[in-house]
Amino acid sequence: MRLRIKRWIEGTIIAIAIGVSSGILPAQAQSDQQVRSLVEALREAAPQTGNPNDGLYSDWQIQAPNIPRWSEACIGRSLSPQEFEADLTTARTILVCVMRDVLQQEYRNSGNDEATAVRRAAAWWMTGDPSRYNSGETAAYTQKVLSFYRQQSGTPAAATPPNSAPPASNQPQSTPYDRYMQAGYAAVEQKDYEAALLHFQRALDERPNDTYAQRAIQNVERYHNQPGQAGTQ
Template sequence: MRLLKGVLVASFATLGLWVLPANAQSVTQAQVGALVEALRRAAPQTGQANDGLYSDWKVKGENIPRWSRFCTGREMTPAQFQANPQQARAIMNCIVEDLLKEEYAASGNNERTAVLRSAAWWMTGDSTQYNSSAIAGYTQRVLSFYEQERARR
């Protein structure tokens, strides 16, 4: 079971950690930062003020206490996460690093596929759905933003 759950899907009942295979591709901080920024840029705009999603990444409120405790050792409320973009980005980097490492391993160390799988997981909780018609537009948008960010880094 994974530590993180997609932005728009229900959260885990339990906290799980995983171990990467010894041959898993290590990811760079530039790759992590590029994916964090790509997810921010591709975040869905609901048009609703109180949609239950927080920060520029549109994170479900129920994920924030668990993620912040895992990444910083201190639990944050959704309001604190929303009010502190620097801390929110640090937590996003922590979560996305684990996600990207896992998706690199699952993709046979293919960067493009790992990004698509990460985007699918972020949106649906199922990384294998990256080519499904329901979210292919979103995953391709994330990949495009990721490639733009990688070109800058």
């Protein structure tokens, strides 16, 4: 198990190096819903070591040296690993920035096949090589990510161009919890903290004791109480 985690960490470092050297960060133009679903799928598929001192941070299990570089590129200020881990909303915003162009590129590489694009992006995240999405242990991981992605996006992961939505008749509705959480994140990005708080509270009503909704509420309350941050801006 430790060997697999070590390979995953090393692969993530390679992936970051590739992203920085090729100008991937920051990114634009990929559907936010799709990218958010991918980022959430990566969180759910992240390996858990069971060791609180494993050197990995946040629900995504990210190695410390990557965090200042990513945050500087995506939000214009360098976060410490501890700051990144303590703020789920900001961490998610940074990872959406990281993965947006990756997913868009893999759409092109897969001929606009959504399922393949997601698996290729997951392989990039894990190993730095998207072409390994269907090879060895990587195949099982990318399939796991795709399964979580489908749960998050509420779509069958059909061939959907990056900047267009699937036909409404083919797009199952997501759960109320998912819709409230997505609406909350969108409100945070608009700095409409009162609306974000309402959405996250409704998500918590749908899933009492949900840790992600609870943490989102805590983060929004902290933003809302900061000087100059009260109300909608």
